[in-house]
Amino acid sequence: MATVELTDLVTQYPNGVRGVDGVDLAIADGEFFALLGPSGCGKTTLLRTLAGLEGATEGRVRIGERDVTALEPGERDVAMVFQDYALFPHMTVSENIAYPLRIQKVARGEREERARESADPLSLGALLERRPAQLSGGQQQRVALARAIACHPQVFLFDEPLSNLDARLRLEARTFLKQLQRRLGVTTVFVTHDQAEALAMSDRMAVMEAGRIRQVGTPREVFQRPASLFVANFIGATPMNLLEGAVRGGRIDLGGVSVPLPAGHSGLGDGERVVWGVRPEYVATAGDGVPADEVVEGEVSAVENLGVTVLVTVAVGGRDGEEGVEVRAVLPEDDEPEVGARLRLHPQTARVLLYRADDDGALVEP
Amino acid sequence: MPSTSPAAERDVAGLGRARALGFVAPALVVIGVFLVFPAVWTLYLGLLDYSLTGAGAQAPTFVGLGNYTEALGDPAFTRSLGLTLVYVGGSAVLGQNVLGFALAWRLRGAGKVVRSGLTVLVLLAWILPGSVVAFLWQALLDRRGGTLNALLGTTDQAWVLDHPMWVIVVFNIWRGTAFSMLLYTAALSSVPRSHLEVARMSGASGWQQLRDVVLPTVRRHVLTNTLLITLWTFNDFSPYLLTGGGPNGASEILPVYVYREAIIGGHLGYGSAISLLLLLANLVIAVFYLRVLRGRTEAT
Numbered sequence: 001m002a003t004v005e006l007t008d009l010v011t012q013y014p015n016g017v018r019g020v021d022g023v024d025l026a027i028a029d030g031e032f033f034a035l036l037g038p039s040g041c042g043k044t045t046l047l048r049t050l051a052g053l054e055g056a057t058e059g060r061v062r063i064g065e066r067d068v069t070a071l072e073p074g075e076r077d078v079a080m081v082f083q084d085y086a087l088f089p090h091m092t093v094s095e096n097i098a099y100p101l102r103i104q105k106v107a108r109g110e111r112e113e114r115a116r117e118s119a120d121p122l123s124l125g126a127l128l129e130r131r132p133a134q135l136s137g138g139q140q141q142r143v144a145l146a147r148a149i150a151c152h153p154q155v156f157l158f159d160e161p162l163s164n165l166d167a168r169l170r171l172e173a174r175t176f177l178k179q180l181q182r183r184l185g186v187t188t189v190f191v192t193h194d195q196a197e198a199l200a201m202s203d204r205m206a207v208m209e210a211g212r213i214r215q216v217g218t219p220r221e222v223f224q225r226p227a228s229l230f231v232a233n234f235i236g237a238t239p240m241n242l243l244e245g246a247v248r249g250g251r252i253d254l255g256g257v258s259v260p261l262p263a264g265h266s267g268l269g270d271g272e273r274v275v276w277g278v279r280p281e282y283v284a285t286a287g288d289g290v291p292a293d294e295v296v297e298g299e300v301s302a303v304e305n306l307g308v309t310v311l312v313t314v315a316v317g318g319r320d321g322e323e324g325v326e327v328r329a330v331l332p333e334d335d336e337p338e339v340g341a342r343l344r345l346h347p348q349t350a351r352v353l354l355y356r357a358d359d360d361g362a363l364v365e366p
Numbered sequence: 367m368p369s370t371s372p373a374a375e376r377d378v379a380g381l382g383r384a385r386a387l388g389f390v391a392p393a394l395v396v397i398g399v400f401l402v403f404p405a406v407w408t409l410y411l412g413l414l415d416y417s418l419t420g421a422g423a424q425a426p427t428f429v430g431l432g433n434y435t436e437a438l439g440d441p442a443f444t445r446s447l448g449l450t451l452v453y454v455g456g457s458a459v460l461g462q463n464v465l466g467f468a469l470a471w472r473l474r475g476a477g478k479v480v481r482s483g484l485t486v487l488v489l490l491a492w493i494l495p496g497s498v499v500a501f502l503w504q505a506l507l508d509r510r511g512g513t514l515n516a517l518l519g520t521t522d523q524a525w526v527l528d529h530p531m532w533v534i535v536v537f538n539i540w541r542g543t544a545f546s547m548l549l550y551t552a553a554l555s556s557v558p559r560s561h562l563e564v565a566r567m568s569g570a571s572g573w574q575q576l577r578d579v580v581l582p583t584v585r586r587h588v589l590t591n592t593l594l595i596t597l598w599t600f601n602d603f604s605p606y607l608l609t610g611g612g613p614n615g616a617s618e619i620l621p622v623y624v625y626r627e628a629i630i631g632g633h634l635g636y637g638s639a640i641s642l643l644l645l646l647a648n649l650v651i652a653v654f655y656l657r658v659l660r661g662r663t664e665a666t
Contacts, residue, residue, distance in 0.1 A: 074569025086560035100568035
């Protein structure tokens with residue numbers, strides 16, 4: 001059990017590409033921490049640098065009280081579960097689980113004992129003499145987990161641990177992993193490109209882009225208040241409404257439609273360019289009691305079924321040759337409108353976020 | 367699926383027996399004429415006292431197993447067999463195998479320039495005609511003005527005369543390592559990177575990674591490669607171009623022995639009998655490797 005601390009970490013590949021480009025991060029003892037980002041954002045490189053499989057070009061990696069930056073992977077007291085599980089096909093399940101112990105020269109009897117100890121809670125007890133090829137994908141994943149558990153490391157590292165499972169099994173494994181991590185209480189860092197996975201499993205998460213961390217926070221913080229346009233775009237099952245406009249007379253003009261300025265933003269000057277953002281989940285149909293100046297009205301251009309909800313795209317404005325904008329809303333299945341119908345939407349002003357309309361796209365704090 | 371008759375099950379292509387035979391016939395004829403017939407003919411000649419000149423050439427007589435008993439009783443043959451085992455074991459099973467693997471292993475992480483440069487060099491040794499290579503080695507090992515003597519600063523060292531077996535073993539390693547290296551390069555690329563990384567994360571040394579991850583993964587490649595280079599080396603005649611089997615038979619491996627007996631000595635019947643023994647030895651080796659290969663495969 002230990003904390004993990006990364007300071008000014010840079011990992012540069014021989015071809016000059018910086019996989020990790022200046023990362024500062026502190027992960028608490030026992031925390032379940034997710035590294036999230038699109039492919040090529042450096043999340044796996046960061047994990048591998050933490051493991052010691054990639055050498056850090058600059059900066060330090062500390063695990064607990066120890067500076068492990070210069071240590072070999074085998075000396076860091078961390079265990080990794082790989083995306084493809086990396087089980088040795090020529091060894092039995094028991095031998096696979098005990099392999100790290102064999103390298104540490106633990107006696108055979110104790111090795112088998114510890115393999116059994118970590119296999120039993122994962123329901124692998126009956127499979128110890130099988131070979132990996134005789135196991136299902138889910139069982140193989142549990143063997144890989146058992147191998148990580150058996151060496152009692154200070155930190156677990158999971159590289160896309162669920163991505164090789166089919167959709168149904170993935171949900172089960174998600175719950176299982178979370179319970180397991182809570183029970184063992186071992187600090188865990190896991191990499192995923194699936195934002196739903198990160199939101200569901202982690203205690204805290206970091207969103208990465210181009211080798212840098214864009215936001216660190218609890219899933220709730222990251223979901224409700226994305227710190228930049230990039231994070232806002234990346235997080236969420238349905239794409240966030242992000243419309244560029246300008247502050248005008250205490251409201252925001254989005255081109256053809258104007259919406260109220262959220263509270264606390266009166267400091268913004270007239271004419272300032274901002275990006276107005278609100279999640280489709282926070283946009284509802286406008287009832288009669290809604291003030292007219294908070295309603296956005298337009299024509300339904302697409303309806304997508306999401307199960308118990310529907311994602312409705314509404315074309316707003318666009319009259320008199322002006323280019324209109326599209327606003328998306330997630331509505332209950334009973335409110336499903338017809339394509340082409342007129343629809344009055346009410347974005348919850350309290351949930352609206354404003355971003356700077358520049359390259360960084362930082363959140364405008366009230 | 368409806369059940370089909372055994373005959374229809376066997377006739378997967380639906381050609382019928384006659385037409386199917388027609389398609390296979392050309393290949394069978396070629397194999398028959400160039401492989402089966404010479405083998406059978408060798409078997410037949412081995413039972414005669416057939417020779418190039420003299421009475422045996424005019425009217426060869428049937429001697430039964432006489433050639434075989436003569437061969438097995440001939441110290442020259444047993445010595446030649448021993449030399450062949452040393453040659454095959456030293457240059458192929460150990461030399462080419464280990465060096466080829468070591469080169470492939472070392473070149474994994476090497477830069478593109480180093481890798482392709484070395485590959486070209488090693489391949490060059492492999493694709494040059496044997497006679498050319500033999501001439502190059504003559505020039506290298508020559509007693510007077512040889513390159514090796516010049517390099518080592520030794521004078522009047524007759525490498526070929528003093529160490530004929532060393533010479534042909536090193537010669538064959540130099541010449542044949544390319545194949546093993548290429549095969550092992552391909553084999554090593556089939557070792558999943560994550561498997562090596564699991565070993566590294568467990569603290570395994572380079573040697574332990576090799577033992578626990580790499581060798582078990584490429585085991586079948588090792589067996590296949592060893593089988594091929596063993597057979598090739600067993601039948602290799604090119605050492606003759608370098609040492610002529612000498613001095614005084616000190617490097618006379620079996621193919622050279624057969625050549626000396628059958629072509630130079632003119633004892634075609636005797637040579638045929640030895641050839642057949644060679645063939646049998648090849649078969650035994652091949653069956654042994656295939657056995658090991660199959661046994662290991664079923665175990666996994």
